[in-house]
Amino acid sequence: MERLALIGVSQRRGGVEALTLWSTWWQNHAPAISTLAEEWVPILTCNRCEVVLALKEGLSLEQVRQALIPPQLPRGYAYLGEAALEHLARVAASLDSVNPGEDQIMRQVRQAFEAAQSAGSVGPLTHFAFQSALRIAKRVRREVELAPAQTSLFSLARPALEALLPRPARVAVVGTGKMGSLAARSLAALPGIELWLVNRTPEKAQALAGSLGARFMPLADFLEQPPQLDALVAATPVEGLLDARFFQKQAQLRVAVDLGMPRNILPEATKGVALFDLNLLERLGEERRMRLRADLAKAELIVAEELEQVMVEWAERAIAPAITQMREAYRRTLRELVGQRIEPELLEQLAHRFAHFPLKGLRGLARQHGPEAAEVFLRESGLLEVGHV
Structure with a gap:
């Protein structure tokens, strides 16, 4: 470890x-x-x-x-x-x-x-x-119920975006990867939304649009002649994809959400538009984190408890070969002492019984000080072959 x-x-x-x-x-x-x-x-x-x-x-x-x-x-x-x-x-x-x-x-x-x-x-x-x-x-x-299913980074922006939208409203999601798809599904659940999905390649985006009752548009067409939008969500890996020239065509656009990495939307291009970029979403996330303090503390306690058990499992796994050699050393000693005078089954039982208490101590030693300490004990006791790892 x-x-x-x-x-x-x-x-x-x-x-x-x-x-x-x-x-x-x-x-x-x-x-x-x-x-x-x-x-x-x-x-x-x-x-x-x-x-x-x-x-x-x-x-x-x-x-x-x-x-x-x-x-x-x-x-x-x-x-x-x-x-x-x-x-x-x-x-x-x-x-x-x-x-x-x-x-x-x-x-x-x-x-x-x-x-x-x-x-x-x-x-x-x-x-x-x-x-x-x-x-x-x-x-x-x-x-611990930290968030409902399908919660994503976009979930931080959705309440403000929903409050800013007129009804009906036309909204486009540019990029239909994981982030964009989650945003699209979230928006499709809102009443009065005409949803457009925009992607460079059509196959998956068209299938998603069909399942959500949305419309599809190729990225090249969208950049050249976009529909008039009330809101926009960008989630692509293309830096500066939506520039001032694009926003000049959007007279009624009220809000834009940039989930892209790197930035899809240049902030200086969005005059008069409420922009939720990753920096703002991070601040909203910290505010939500403060509201979840009690639940997060429960979750952290679970992590601590489980981690302690995992480290025990790892320590025991790490010294398993050494334990095998220790049991074999007991068997060998018993055979030398009693020879053929007892049945093999009884000899096996005795070897396990003699090894029981030392093994408990070895496991405790491995948990407290690492498997190396347990191996040193076995080696110095003559119960582990030199060079064993």
């Missing part, structure tokens, strides 16, 4: 600009992680850029951090061992999200893990870490 590391930056923990720099660099200059880690799982979403690693022997967290992240980027954060696992669990449980409780983050963590599995970069340590984090997240979601 001491080789588990997590390095990254998130919108909430680093700000939009830092996240934009990290994400852009990571996408364009994929680092040679294989020279630094035996296992790795990147988590790349619109709100975070992180990588979970099993460090190679002899490399420190700071060495890997400096090798992975060039000095011109914001420093970000880095965790090692139990702290890395705790952060991963809090991310999966959506406790570290801009909008606490949004349910898509657990899916994103699982999808990142599955993608790394397919790429062959998952090993025993990262597998244990992700399975444990997702199990913790499921318990948090089951026992």
